[in-house]
Amino acid sequence: MSTVDQELRVGLVGYAFMGAAHSQAWRTVNRVYDLPVRARMALVCGRDAAKVADAADRLGWDGYTTDWRDLVGRDDIDVVDVCTPGDSHAEIAIAALTAGKHVLCEKPLANTVAEARAMAAAATTAQAAGVRSMCGFNYRRVPAVTMMRDLVAAGRLGVIRHVRAAYLQDWIVDPQYPLVWRLQKDRAGSGALGDIGAHIIDLTQFVTGQRITGVSAITETFVKERPLPDMVTTGLVTVDDAAVFVARLDGGALATYEASRFATGRKNALRVEINGSLGSLVFDLERLNELEFHDASAPSTEQGFNRILVTESDHPYLSAWWPPGHIIGYEHSFTHQMRDFLAAIATGTDPAPSFADALQVQLVLDAVERSAALGSSWAEVEPALTTVAA
């Protein structure tokens, strides 16, 4: 087994929630999967020297730095993993790509369409030099989600009629929850919309193979002012608390989307249902090892929603894990992501979702915001690629 040809030295920028999740995945991926390259956890970057030193020790990185430009510029780094807030994605990722590093960038790709366009352009340029880039829509790699995509692609659902997607959390229901960076537009770009709405946009487009063409949206900030982290003064919430929209997909389906941080009792409830002319699929991230599949080609008396425990060795990504019924967790989606990213680098192919794919999600987010700003009128999603005159 494991005749590893190559070591890829990874540099991670950011070591908070996402950085910790990525660290667990980098630490695990080669222990579980047999891959032609091995990731080395070389360097972690953060602004506070003491904290990043501690994170390096705790999370298992060989070294640390306080300057992402240092990390991006070093010869002994092959891969840059961007886990910072959205306002620095573009600068770091473009610099890394320009320096010839493979880049994995967390979602949403950027805080604005302009940044996302620049990043996608940089990725295209770098691609010509064999440099790979990928956006971290990790839920594509939840086995049940991959299986949904496979079933749709195999025609098992027939013509898709409906997409019903919600990503519901409740961590800011309390008006005294402080004004963290995720509630500030200049850092986060948007609120529930970009943070979790982006996930369901990407996931449903990935699963159906269809793209959203237009939306009518409402966004709302229920609690408009919150304590600053010092808990003494207050500040304005500058992002949405929730976003709801109806949409059309380019294959003819109608869709409803909802992203909220005010859905009391829902902790990480990403729920998707797809109805097609031949069947339906239901997924819930809080029970991510399960997939419900209704097959309308079965005899009428035996049709139902079949709860498949997606833990068999012939389910996507599962051959490397435990026996059937021994469930996996949230973090495994990152391990799967690292596996596919490493495999793509090793085989010289482009991983998905590309920066261009992520730009298209950004354009949907933009259409949602435009619709909401114009009193929920219809907003077309702009095309990702602009044709250039000869």
Next chain:
Amino acid sequence: MSTVDQELRVGLVGYAFMGAAHSQAWRTVNRVYDLPVRARMALVCGRDAAKVADAADRLGWDGYTTDWRDLVGRDDIDVVDVCTPGDSHAEIAIAALTAGKHVLCEKPLANTVAEARAMAAAATTAQAAGVRSMCGFNYRRVPAVTMMRDLVAAGRLGVIRHVRAAYLQDWIVDPQYPLVWRLQKDRAGSGALGDIGAHIIDLTQFVTGQRITGVSAITETFVKERPLPDMVTTGLVTVDDAAVFVARLDGGALATYEASRFATGRKNALRVEINGSLGSLVFDLERLNELEFHDASAPSTEQGFNRILVTESDHPYLSAWWPPGHIIGYEHSFTHQMRDFLAAIATGTDPAPSFADALQVQLVLDAVERSAALGSSWAEVEPALTTVAA
């Protein structure tokens, strides 16, 4: 017990699906509930003499007639129960009210706002003479739904933030399903929107105590031509197969609504979730004996969605039925409706939902259709009552 003071002689117009459901309820209501009035199943009306005679015999009506005007005009009829398609609701109900009969009219109240306005006006006039009227939004009387309303009214959910409602069926997914009256605009008024969308509009407004103020909607007819019942020729489908919309409620909540007859595998899936600042509620008509309640005032480690089996004798309507855990079915909501209607007549009070309430639902349906017709732009719901100058 049962010292019945009064007999109310009921005349039913229409004996198909709704007529059969109402018959079961009229037959049962006084056997289960102890009421000061007793309903007598006096007369059933249908256009085909042989068929209505058979229906009278089978369903247990004393007599029959083929002319609804005869039924409405008879002295020995006290209550008129309108179970015809929507295109005849206005004419029959107004005639009955004018003749001094108490009227129960199936939902949606009418096929157009104009008809609904006329009916509401007739109801108001009749009310002054002690004549009662009610629209058959029977799901209000599912015990779990009544309990939702009670919990919201008691403040247990705090400020309502989100309404998430879908009513999903799949009976016309097959393009060869024939063009029945429910798919014809002149008979049915609209498609999924009026038939099942009306239910979730009424139910969520009833439960939250809030009204929809505006919507952005998409409607779609996926299969535009279908076989006529002769299965030889085809005709155009003139109603929507599905309707989706986002909405604002007058208490500040955001909402998503979806009504579809193309949700493969969903048979009668009316699903509602309400999120408030202090708790959440979840209901599914296919499991109508259950209510999920998340109480955010519980200790954090013990919060969850509590699956309440709404079959205790101190739950709404349940004291008359079976011991705890012995579940009731769809038809019981009609028995509960008849109970409340009879009780209102006996006590000289006005039952709910009134025709005015049903008119307001009609105005929401109208806003949905206007929004959809104008490319999903925002449509305000018109006020039900027009102030009249002195």
Next chain:
Amino acid sequence: MSTVDQELRVGLVGYAFMGAAHSQAWRTVNRVYDLPVRARMALVCGRDAAKVADAADRLGWDGYTTDWRDLVGRDDIDVVDVCTPGDSHAEIAIAALTAGKHVLCEKPLANTVAEARAMAAAATTAQAAGVRSMCGFNYRRVPAVTMMRDLVAAGRLGVIRHVRAAYLQDWIVDPQYPLVWRLQKDRAGSGALGDIGAHIIDLTQFVTGQRITGVSAITETFVKERPLPDMVTTGLVTVDDAAVFVARLDGGALATYEASRFATGRKNALRVEINGSLGSLVFDLERLNELEFHDASAPSTEQGFNRILVTESDHPYLSAWWPPGHIIGYEHSFTHQMRDFLAAIATGTDPAPSFADALQVQLVLDAVERSAALGSSWAEVEPALTTVAA
């Protein structure tokens, strides 16, 4: 339709919980099903004249009597429906059979094996004269249960390996719950064992087509003394609060059974799982419209527990009810029972379960009690039929 040839005049003995449920079924059966005979609710019997008069009026019986011997002896009664406590089943049922009345007797058939044997013998004798008898194990007629039997009979489960059955209630968890007749051995025969354990014994044998051959059992009375209904004095509880046993079935399966009135939170939780070499089935009476079916002949990645909503018109008993997804309740099992009983009488065939079938259940109950009395040692189930020398 409904060209009824014959009217069968029913006399009901007992009008409490079971009597009310049977009344609802007698009232409904001919309104829903098209049958060659029509049941007339002729006479109800109870010991207290005022109460039974009131019950007759409320439940819809033509007349009443205070003497079951009068009811059994009348010429104008064709069917006797026995809904009394178990201590009077044998006397009433045998008298009725002897008088040539068709008999429906509630379960468990009797309080002792001796009584049950006498009843089965009387039924056999009466059968020769065309008199029909049936024991009221109504859960056989829950559509999902009938469907389980059909799937097993069709070989869809292969060789049955496991039966896992529990019937759990909690209505006497409170030690202050009074000493009602169901807690007195002389009236009820046994406690949870006979009342609800009998149901899961019959149901699992019905579904699997196999019979229990022996058991090792524990029974327990957790609360040994309770207030008498006067709530002043107390009395001894003389029946079991709970019974648990392991068993072997004659087809080779292992089984666990549990009946309890001390399962806090479980109201009417009859749960059965059957595992066979080719598939499994799961049923829960609190969700009686659903059946879970695991089909091990499906492709490995698509196997799961398929939640079938048993409400299609081609599911057992459902053609007469509502459209798909419109669920039925507990009481419908009785309507189905009356349908089959009436159909058997009309067609001159023997309905099931027969008194002999019910005797066999009684013999299993007896084995459970013998095992428990002998320190949980193994007890064989006695054969129902004793061969008689020529």
Next chain:
Amino acid sequence: MSTVDQELRVGLVGYAFMGAAHSQAWRTVNRVYDLPVRARMALVCGRDAAKVADAADRLGWDGYTTDWRDLVGRDDIDVVDVCTPGDSHAEIAIAALTAGKHVLCEKPLANTVAEARAMAAAATTAQAAGVRSMCGFNYRRVPAVTMMRDLVAAGRLGVIRHVRAAYLQDWIVDPQYPLVWRLQKDRAGSGALGDIGAHIIDLTQFVTGQRITGVSAITETFVKERPLPDMVTTGLVTVDDAAVFVARLDGGALATYEASRFATGRKNALRVEINGSLGSLVFDLERLNELEFHDASAPSTEQGFNRILVTESDHPYLSAWWPPGHIIGYEHSFTHQMRDFLAAIATGTDPAPSFADALQVQLVLDAVERSAALGSSWAEVEPALTTVAA
């Protein structure tokens, strides 16, 4: 954070399923938890040099050996982790304890009571010298299971009346599945009973704080002969395929237990329900992030089974993982186990379950086998400790 005082050098014996799961846990524990000791993955042992070398490389162990005696005897090993089949547990664990190594031994502790007694004695002796030992009943460390124990210990369930436990798998339903070591008595000790039955015995005793005092059991080998791994010749299956038993607990509860590898469709379905006088708990390992809690002290109309998502930072073990709703998997129970084992060593306390606890489980297994061997007669569980005369 992480001011680690001490490094503990771990030697792992066995690198198959359990060895891989333990490796993942050793690799993760100090990256997630802040502990006063750090585990070093020093040495792995297996009999085949090439395979163990590969395992060391893949799983991340510094070195390897083919001789467990070498591993046990080395000065640079502090902890021995025994992941071999049951027939070598006693020899390895006793040797390690004698050599002064802390020992973590997989369950069941041994293949026989005699071995288990010897191991428990060795652990007691070693304990006096500060050497720690623990048996790997990892499911105690599933957060929901720990929470169950905490709720029972806090009196929230009142007097325990019922335990209902099943551990169901289906991996040998196919008669052509080969005769692996787990189906051979000399290697595995017993079949489903010891492999998975041991888990539910330990888990329910842990949660309730009560011990099983006696059982009546049936065991069965459904498929008595299977292909040897060469798939040419066949051999006899010498262990049970399934075991079912009823039991009494020393606190007065009745219990049913079932362990089977023939429950078609059940992959790793460890299901436990506990009913007490004040509440009930339900757990299912296939949804291990959830716990259902029925609190009978709530108002009657609001009682239900509350589905708690056990992913809050104040739930057991969860503070170190992801935000609420981001679920964990099977393997995390091992990480939690390593955390508690390391913490016990560091603080000089004895971890649980001890070898004595595991011996008591062995004595229950023994009672089950004795009961089954004697025709399901009652078998008392022998006491773990024999009092010795002075």
